[in-house]
Amino acid sequence: KGRDGHLWISSDDFLDRFDPVAEVFTRYRSEPGGIEGQVYHINEDRAGQMWLATDYGLVKLDPVTGTTIRYEHRPSDGTTLSSNFVRFTLEARDGSFWIATTSGLDVFDRQAGRVIRRVPLDVGVQNALMSLLEDHRGVLWVSYSSGDGLANVDRATYGVTYYSTHEREPDPSQLSGVEDILEDHDGALWFATRGNGLLKLDKDRTQLIRYRNRPDDSTSLSEDYIYCLFADGDGGIWAGTSGGGVNR
Secondary structure (H helix, E strand, C coil): CCCCCCEEEECCCEEEEEECCCCEEEEEECCCCCCCCCEEEEEECCCCCEEEEECCEEEEECCCCCCEEEECCCCCCCCCCCCCCEEEEEECCCCCEEEEECCEEEEEECCCCEEEEEEECCCCCCCCCEEEEECCCCCEEEEECCCCEEEEECCCCCCEEEEECCCCCCCCCCCCCEEEEEECCCCCEEEEEECCCEEEECCCCCCEEEECCCCCCCCCCCCCEEEEEEECCCCCEEEEECCCCEEC
16 A cells, blocks of 8 residues: 555556545556566555566556666676565665565665665575565564575674574475564564464564464464464454465
């Protein structure tokens, strides 16, 4: 949802902007050199520019004029993206702009249109999904749907610490890891995993609780494969599953 109240919706082939007052859609079609292929993540920065994560690089879209600029990886240029497989972007509270690609994290200078720092990250596969979150302490967390699935970045040294969300060794031929990450109103972190249930890390980052499906308990999680998370205004956490519906 943009600050102007419009809703942005992505699919495999196009991007839509919906005006909920006029009930009118504006469609941005996939085309070479512009918005091409699937849009994995949509982000509006403080300047009102939309940033689109795609398999063909990072696209900046001006929502007023509809013009686009695409930033891509060039192997011979270290100031370009680490990879064209872009999955997520984040504007941190200090104004820095982070790009998550399947080859690592990039710190991006939006004025110059170039990468000023690359942080290698072992995601492993190009079809992994990724997300970024800056928690209440300013720690940058990275989740990805492969391998162990979770890491954080030391913003001072750019060092990466990896964590495992698995109770047992994952099948390397299958996507695993973490699908989504959320910080609730109390500062606790929640992780949606591929087959390992729902995890909660407390505000002090000292205690981890795992919620799983128990067939004999109707009040337990309906399924251990969690796709997405949402925190409502009443403090409830919503978890969307692969085939078990929605849990609150």
